[in-house]
Amino acid sequence: MSDGAAIWADAMIAAALAAIDPGAASVLLRAGAGPVREQWLDLLRELISSTTAVRKLPPSISEDRLLGGLDLAATLQAGRPVMQRGLLAEADGGVLIAVMAERIAPSTIAHLTAALDTGSISIERDGLSLRAPARFGLIALDEGIDDERVSPALADRLACHLDFGAVARADLGESLFKSTDIAAARELLPQVRLSDAAIAALTTTAVVLGIDSLRAPLLACRVARIAAALDGGTDVAESHIACAARLVLAPRATRLPATEDDADSNDAPEPRDDQPESEEDHSNDGPLEDRVLEAAQAAIPADLLKRLQDERAARTRASSAGRQGTAQKAPQRGRPIGSRRGEWRAGARLNVLETLRAAAPWQPLRRRTQPAGKSSRLIVHKDDIRITRFKQRSGTTTIFVVDASGSSALQRLAEVKGAVELLLAECYVRRDEVALIAFRGKGAELLLPPTRSLTRAKRSLAGLPGGGGTPLSAAIFAATELALAVKAKGQAPTIVLMTDGRANVARDGGGRSEAEAEALVAAKQLALTGIPVVLVDSSPRPQDKAARLAGAMQARYVALPHADAARLSQAIMAQAGRG
Structure with missing residues (x-):
């Protein structure tokens, strides 16, 4: 039996176990969308009892829809608070299929894990209290590519872990079980x-x-x-x-x-005199x-x-x-820029005037459709609700990564310093923050954390020495880490890398070939973050290595041979979209 066929056989067993007791035999399935995954899901649905509800859990579900909360439209129509049940409460006794589970928000993961642990949900908000059972089985579909993984906290609570990466359509076989087998196993399980x-x-x-x-x-x-x-x-x-x-x-x-070779032969267990005869027969195994x-x-x-x-x-x-x-919510403060149709949930601001304006034309028709004996001054439906939109300008942080190695110092370090000073002045006018990373010798050093102080930036730049090796990969990793930290604060980072691309020092001390390969890996990882990068080739003549590096990190490549500081500054500003 091939590896794929063996995995599929275990997958069919896992589907049967999940159908018998979904809460105890939940499944984490890592597989891309395709016929293999769909056939397994079809098998699971066939084995699950017709009385068991199967619901889908989208990765972008709102907290109100997940847990439940105040139903604003029903509350306005009834004249009293009306609670709506969330998806977790609705799935009680059933099965939830989490699509793209690797992209579920951390807050949703927290609510899911709490419900899996306690078998219930509890809501205390909007002046209302709600407690409801939430005992369900979870099938988490991990469609992640490369680095994406389901949250470890959620994966730890899922019993069976399956990976269809090695399963082909030729490995798929007929189902080993029937719905009658599942029903009989459910009755037998308590015994x-x-x-x-x-x-x-x-x-x-x-x-x-x-x-x-x-x-x-x-x-x-x-x-x-x-x-x-x-x-x-x-x-x-x-x-x-x-x-x-x-x-x-x-x-x-x-x-x-x-392995047995690693184990000490003296540690082998000795047979006991009081061991039953039936167990001694298996002692050879x-x-x-x-x-x-x-x-x-x-x-x-x-x-x-x-x-x-x-x-x-x-x-x-x-x-x-x-x-x-990377998936930040819409701003909830700033300058109002109108309204939009949506759900009134935690954090959103209800636009009362626009909601009433949307509901007003429909009042005569809605009153005529009201049940006899029931009157309401205002009938608001869910589609009438309007949420205020805001526009908020996020700050910008420009991270300058300056090559101060021997090759750059001998050629154009003075011009690079002049260009950086001009860019610093532009950033100061816009009240943007700047940071400075220099790399030379064996590593990269953060000379200036993000700041708006032009004086500090110029002082750090003026004291920048030159000479030594070119640890380019260390500089890219340091810039990526700093840019991600800036982005976590809600600001927009931009990396300006000034180098000739001649890496010759790896992070572990390796030579030129290792350093160049490591720099390309670091550049590709930086490209995955989506952070805008401008690579300025600071050599007198354009270098193929610098161009390849810019392509790997999906950066704007600027080659300015024999350019002075002013032209260098103007080119970077234009390439960054600010000129």
Whole structure:
């Protein structure tokens, strides 16, 4: 059986487990949109009972729609506060399918995890109190590409983790289960017993695989019980424990178990005299913990260590991107610029005049359609509600990254300093903030954090020495980190990189070839942030290396051979869109 076929077989088992007990066997599925994922979802819907509601959870859902709150239109029409139920309360006893789960807002993640932990939601706002049960199963669809991942807090609460990256359409097989099997397993599940030996085997396997979360072995125990019920038994057997290890523990592994060659032969367990005869027959196969570990190890990807390194780096970048406010909400303060149709929710400002103006033409018709004996002075529908729009100017921070290495110092460092001073004066007039990073020798140094002080900026620039190697990658990484921090504060950063592109010092001390490759990697990562960059080739003649670097970071490339400080300043201003 190929790897893809084996993964699909486990995926069908996971679908059956989720259909039996959605709350205990929730699923995290990493797969792009396509026939493989759709066939698995169709299988899940077929196995789920017709009485079980299946709802979709969009990534951009509002808090009022998620939790519930005051229904403004119904409140105005009824003349008393009317609460509307949120999606989590509506999904009680059913299944939620979270589409693009890797893009769910952190606030939504917090509410989801709280509901999964407590099985209920609680609202205390708008002068109303609402408590409702919210026991549901969650199917999180991770459609992330490259660095995007589902929140670790949410992934930790989902039992079965599946990855369809290696599954092709040729690997898809017929369903192994029917809806009658699911119904029989539901009735049998309360009678299933889990032995202490099974609990010890799953817990030991989690420890050996480097799983720190306490939820993982708990979820594995629940999955083992559901697998036993699906198999028609009331006792959890070794095959059910192995199934739980493959679906729950193996995808969470953070290290590979030690091989027999690494283990001390003196540590082998000795047989006990009081061991039952039936257990001695299995002694040649090793303890139950070892057999469960072998089953989990067989499901661990071969490139586990590389994937762990990539995911760790991705989480670091994702946390920075999450703080940078790439999906900032519309401003809630500033200069009013009209109104728009929308929902009145927390943070939004209701435009009462425009709401009444939108509802006024429809009052005669709405009064005629009112039930007999019911009168209302004002009938406002949901489509009448208008929200005030605001326009707010965000500050701009220009981050100057100056090459002060030997190659630049011997050629054009004085002209670069003059251009930066002119740009600093322009920024001072607009009351924008500026920052200064210089790189030479073995690393990059933040000489001036974001400030509006022109005097401090000129003083830092005047004392900038030249000479040494060109640690270009260190400078790009430092500029990216600073720009993301600026963006997290709600400001708009722009990076102006002045260099000849001749990297010769890597961050680990490597030579020219390593430094150039590392600089291109750093440039591509900077391009992913979407931060505008202007690369000024400060060499007397345009360099191919500088042009390739600008292409990698999707920057505006400015080559100004023999240009003075004034022309250099004008070119940067024009390329940045400010001229």
